[in-house]
Amino acid sequence: MTxxxxxxxxxxxxxxxLILIAAxxxxxxxxxxxTAEEKISETLGSTPLANDIHWEKLSANIFGTVTMEKLxxxxxxxxxxxxxxxxxxxxxxxxxxxGKLVLIGVADTNGQSPLLENKLLQNAGYITADPxxxxxxxxxxxxxxxAQINLAIxxxxxxxxxxxxSIQRAQQLMTLLSSGLEGGKEAFNPMMIxxxxxMLDPITVNDMEAHIKDQGYIKRVNALxxxxxxxxxxxxxxxxxxxxxxxxxxNRYEQAIQQCAQPNSENRFFDNPVDSCxxxxxxxxxxxxxxxxxxxxxxxxxxxxxVLDML
Numbered sequence: 001m002t003x004x005x006x007x008x009x010x011x012x013x014x015x016x017x018l019i020l021i022a023a024x025x026x027x028x029x030x031x032x033x034x035t036a037e038e039k040i041s042e043t044l045g046s047t048p049l050a051n052d053i054h055w056e057k058l059s060a061n062i063f064g065t066v067t068m069e070k071l072x073x074x075x076x077x078x079x080x081x082x083x084x085x086x087x088x089x090x091x092x093x094x095x096x097x098x099g100k101l102v103l104i105g106v107a108d109t110n111g112q113s114p115l116l117e118n119k120l121l122q123n124a125g126y127i128t129a130d131p132x133x134x135x136x137x138x139x140x141x142x143x144x145x146x147a148q149i150n151l152a153i154x155x156x157x158x159x160x161x162x163x164x165x166s167i168q169r170a171q172q173l174m175t176l177l178s179s180g181l182e183g184g185k186e187a188f189n190p191m192m193i194x195x196x197x198x199m200l201d202p203i204t205v206n207d208m209e210a211h212i213k214d215q216g217y218i219k220r221v222n223a224l225x226x227x228x229x230x231x232x233x234x235x236x237x238x239x240x241x242x243x244x245x246x247x248x249x250x251n252r253y254e255q256a257i258q259q260c261a262q263p264n265s266e267n268r269f270f271d272n273p274v275d276s277c278x279x280x281x282x283x284x285x286x287x288x289x290x291x292x293x294x295x296x297x298x299x300x301x302x303x304x305x306x307v308l309d310m311l
Contacts, residue, residue, distance in 0.1 A: 107131035145171035165208035203300040
């Protein structure tokens, strides 16, 4: 299974965010900012990441929302900068794990979005990208290994994604998360990265709905295709090159739909393959600037395959 970021960097980022959430959880009903910062610093001090996480400002309110500003996770080239982190509605009980995490202005050491590591952006010619905004809303039942997840990613001038889904068979992953949130050292063991894949393998995704809005990516991809894809030359009798180009575009559109609707293609993910393929084609050929999809249940490990097939 491929990843948007490298496994090493993803592990560092995930561990950093996890220990921050763990520290915030120990606040309980203490909302004073000074006390909150002292408690988070104390919790971080007992972990291997004590010297790898820094922030300029922290505040907590009476509603249980904790905000950290100008947050830095990691060292050197692996450093991740977050303009603002906000955690609200957090609960970690014996049976439930829930909360909403909002990350605003996530950037690398060069001030660029870490999503630039994604080959989809690289192949589309992106060499710069504004810091990305991410929102994650989680409501998990740990004893059942199930969860409802809402995820939103807003990458300015590229694409905006909002999705909702449920997962099941995630007991092993939730056990690891719970351990980390309770200060368990095994969650921060560098060797744990080799077990993550095994934990993700049994997880299935259900009831997934996705809304994708183009903010420049599709337009850029089509511009590159038009620039570098050499069209067939119209015959001498056909002097209307604009009409010929439109006919070629129509043929590509129809071929894309036919290819998408073939058995064993990405259509296995869709409740209504033909209509879904038409919607994808309209999105890819810029007839629509947004795309809504409803997907069948599928193994989590096939998620990257779905994205790559669509784009």
